[in-house]
Amino acid sequence: xxxxNIAIAGGGAAGFFAAIACAELAPQARITxxxxxxxxxxxxxxxxxxxxxxxxxxxxxxxxxKRYPRxxxxxxxAFHRWQPRDTVAxxxxxxxxxxxxxxxxxxxxxxxxxTIVDCLKAAAEHAGVQLRLRxxxxxxxxxxxxxxxxxxxxxxxxxxxxxxxxxxGNRSSAGYDIAAxxxxxxxxxxxxxxxxxxxxxxxxDLAGISVADAVASVPExxxxxxxxxxxxxxxxxxPGILRLSAWGARELHSREYRFPLWLNWAGGRSxxxxxxxxxxxxxxxxxxxxxxxxxxxxxxxxxxxxxxxAGVKPDVIWTSMPNSAVNALADQITAGEYAVTxxxxxxxxxxxxxxxxxxxxxxxxxxxxxxPGLFFAGEVLDIDGVTGGFNFQAAWTTGRLAGQGxxxxxx
Numbered sequence: 132x133x134x135x136n137i138a139i140a141g142g143g144a145a146g147f148f149a150a151i152a153c154a155e156l157a158p159q160a161r162i163t164x165x166x167x168x169x170x171x172x173x174x175x176x177x178x179x180x181x182x183x184x185x186x187x188x189x190x191x192x193x194x195x196x197k198r199y200p201r202x203x204x205x206x207x208x209a210f211h212r213w214q215p216r217d218t219v220a221x222x223x224x225x226x227x228x229x230x231x232x233x234x235x236x237x238x239x240x241x242x243x244x245x246t247i248v249d250c251l252k253a254a255a256e257h258a259g260v261q262l263r264l265r266x267x268x269x270x271x272x273x274x275x276x277x278x279x280x281x282x283x284x285x286x287x288x289x290x291x292x293x294x295x296x297x298x299x300g301n302r303s304s305a306g307y308d309i310a311a312x313x314x315x316x317x318x319x320x321x322x323x324x325x326x327x328x329x330x331x332x333x334x335x336d337l338a339g340i341s342v343a344d345a346v347a348s349v350p351e352x353x354x355x356x357x358x359x360x361x362x363x364x365x366x367x368x369x370p371g372i373l374r375l376s377a378w379g380a381r382e383l384h385s386r387e388y389r390f391p392l393w394l395n396w397a398g399g400r401s402x403x404x405x406x407x408x409x410x411x412x413x414x415x416x417x418x419x420x421x422x423x424x425x426x427x428x429x430x431x432x433x434x435x436x437x438x439x440x441a442g443v444k445p446d447v448i449w450t451s452m453p454n455s456a457v458n459a460l461a462d463q464i465t466a467g468e469y470a471v472t473x474x475x476x477x478x479x480x481x482x483x484x485x486x487x488x489x490x491x492x493x494x495x496x497x498x499x500x501x502x503p504g505l506f507f508a509g510e511v512l513d514i515d516g517v518t519g520g521f522n523f524q525a526a527w528t529t530g531r532l533a534g535q536g537x538x539x540x541x542x
Contacts (some may be wrong), residue, residue: 135160137537138281138291140268140306142166144175144523145509145530146297147251147260152534154258160538162260167267167284167304172248174299178523179236183244185222186215186527187520188231198521200323200378201484202514205494206525212495213528215520221527225250234370236520271309273502293504293537295497297530300483300510307511310487314501318513320485323380324373327392328473329366333436333463337362340430344398347371349390354379357399362433365475367392374517376474380484388474395465396437397427405461409452417450424449427464437463482522486513496536497529504540508533 137153139146142164154162164171175183189195192210196203219229219237227250229237239246255262267284271294274280281289298306300320307317334340341361348355356378358371376383383390397405408426416424422445425434439445441459443452491500492507499505508529516522 135292136278136290137162137293137295138268138279138289139164139295139297140309141295141297141299141304141509141511142168142171142262142264143297143299143509143526144172144251145299145526145533146295147172147255148527148530149295149297149506149508149534149537150260151251151254151258152531153537154255154260154534156535156538158259162258164255164260164262165266165268165283165289166262166264169264171262171264172251175248175251175523176244178244179238181244182238182242183247184236184238184520184523185229185247186218186237186524188215188235188237190214190216195521195524198519199514199516199525200380202489202512202516202525205489205492206514206528209494209528209532213531215524217531218524218527222247222250225254234519267305268309269305271313273313273504278504293506293540295506295508295533295537296487296511297508297533298511300486300515302483304511307486310505310507310511313499313505315491315499316488318485318488320483321380321384322474322476322482323377323484323515324482324518325376325474325476326363326368327366327372327376327471328388328475329392329469329471331469333440333467333469334362334367334433337432337436338364340433341369342396342429342433344428345371346395346399347375348393348395349375349379349383350393351390352379352382354382360394360396366471367394367469370518377482377484377515377517380515383474384484388471390471392469392471394467394469396429396433396467397464400427400465402461402465405464406457409457409461412449413452418448420445421447421449421452421460429464437467440467482515483510484513484515486511489513493536494529495532496539497533498536498540506533506537506540 271281278292296306298304345360356375359369361369509526
């Protein structure tokens with residue numbers, strides 16, 4: 132392994148983690164990360180609102196893979212080799228402690244993504260990894276004697292005995308072209324983890340209002356997710372919406388992001404249950420105005436909009452509310468239909484559905500089954516997870532396995 136050259140395309144989470152693992156296992160190898168921009172680990176820096184959602188406190192691989200719309204089968208074995216518990220331990224050994232929030236997301240105790248960036252950079256430097264900035268890889272050809280002849284964006288030729296593509300899911304990166312030219316099939320990438328554009332009087336001017344327990348569904352696609360839903364200036368967001376977008380990424384793309392969305396603001400309670408709740412208000416609060424007494428933890432301003440949409444006038448009190456109005460309001464609460472007319476990318480969650488076809492990759496080593504010496508890690512693969520630290524965990528896992536695979540690779 133001595134004096135061998137290993138080239139890593141992409142200075143993100145997966146690329147750095149792979150480089151560190153490889154360098155620690157094969158200290159005599161020359162390992163170089165080629166990053167096309169001047170800002171390595173840029174996505175790590177901005178993720179989680181600048182706090183970096185490193186991973187998720189889910190330590191059972193069979194449960195963990197359920198958070199991946201694509202790649203769950205292949206990741207099962209991979210997570211038995213490297214999972215969130217290992218990620219937590221890895222950072223802890225390097226002086227970075229993580230904390231778990233109530234929803235399972237894990238962040239550095241500093242609440243600063245710079246802590247993670249500094250840790251990865253320091254570990255790479257300590258392991259002897261070389262970092263080339265403003266120098267991406269444009270093309271690669273496998274030579275008959277083994278290894279690769281690579282051309283960089285600077286025009287210089289690069290020779291590598293092994294090549295890792297960790298260029299992420301950005302369609303403009305060269306990773307997909309290099310993979311395709313080396314014999315791999317690339318599933319066309321489309322956005323995942325996006326918010327919905329909705330122009331509806333029920334939520335207009337309510338930006339910032341959220342419902343902690345709601346169900347968002349697209350019945351015609353048999354998609355449904357339960358979780359917090361946030362009203363934004365342009366429509367709807369929050370974990371429930373983002374998870375729905377991930378599971379329906381390709382189907383929603385095929386509909387050009389125009390589809391009917393159904394919302395149950397009552398946390399999955401049935402129409403009958405909500406009707407009973409509303410009817411009970413006649414007894415408990417007979418003289419109160421319906422519009423001023425929300426139930427089921429629905430925020431006041433949203434409640435007023437739902438009451439209006441049900442045709443209930445502002446001066447109506449509970450005791451004088453007819454059954455037809457109770458039914459209409461229950462319907463608004465449990466099965467309101469909202470027209471989605473487009474999407475917006477979630478501010479710090481640029482994730483794609485698509486990438487290098489998984490069946491052509493050995494998930495024990497992350498090496499290509501088609502082109503010896505070619506490895507993959509991170510979102511360049513057709514893998515994506517829901518929001519909550521799962522995409523970073525896939526990057527840590529595939530990066531670690533790729534690093535180990537490259538360290539053990541022999542021509």
